[in-house]
Amino acid sequence: MADEQNAPGTSPEGSADDQGAGTRDEHRDDAQGQPSGDQAADVTAERTAREAAEKRAEDAEAEVSRLRRSDAAVKDADLDALRAEVRQEFTAQLVRAELRAAAAGRLRDPADALALLDVSALVGDGGDIDAAAVAAAVDQLVKDKPYLAVEQSGSAPWGDVGAGPRESAETEPATPLDRLRRAFGNS
Numbered sequence: 001m002a003d004e005q006n007a008p009g010t011s012p013e014g015s016a017d018d019q020g021a022g023t024r025d026e027h028r029d030d031a032q033g034q035p036s037g038d039q040a041a042d043v044t045a046e047r048t049a050r051e052a053a054e055k056r057a058e059d060a061e062a063e064v065s066r067l068r069r070s071d072a073a074v075k076d077a078d079l080d081a082l083r084a085e086v087r088q089e090f091t092a093q094l095v096r097a098e099l100r101a102a103a104a105g106r107l108r109d110p111a112d113a114l115a116l117l118d119v120s121a122l123v124g125d126g127g128d129i130d131a132a133a134v135a136a137a138v139d140q141l142v143k144d145k146p147y148l149a150v151e152q153s154g155s156a157p158w159g160d161v162g163a164g165p166r167e168s169a170e171t172e173p174a175t176p177l178d179r180l181r182r183a184f185g186n187s
Contacts, residue, residue, distance in 0.1 A: 091127045095119050098129050102138045107148050113138060116145070 096114055099122065103113035117137050124130035142149045173179040 087127060091123055091129070092119060095122050095129050095134070098122075098131065098134050099138070102134050103141075106138055106142055106150060108150055109148070112148050113141060116141060 096119055099113050099117065099119065100110040103110040107113055122130055122133050122137060124133070173182055
């Protein structure tokens, strides 16, 4: 406000400097003693340009202020969204690791459990891993697709094909008649 009062041409009575500045421009005469129209137009153009520049500067400052306020308001929401995204990704990694661990002794390839089960369904309330749901999901997968399960210990993977040493070797019957008696259980 004080700057506006001291600015040239703003006070009603005008100061000596104001009058001198204004009259200098007005007293510039061309060769015939008349005020030049070009100089008056130049002064008016400069004033208009200065006013437009000041208006743009005020608008820019207002926009910067608005953006700073909105950035401060959005920053908290951005941080919360970023935290939620990181938490969700980390939880999904933990569930996948838990699922691989649960499937390790039960499935031939634990990666099958990751491919065939819905990982998001195994997350409990609050983002915790539901260990019971993981175990139940692996059990159900083994029940639904038994060919994915690890072979039970003690059973031969291919069955008995008749090759290799035998546990008990019977003596060969002496005659063909003895062989028939043994085959039909008539001793």
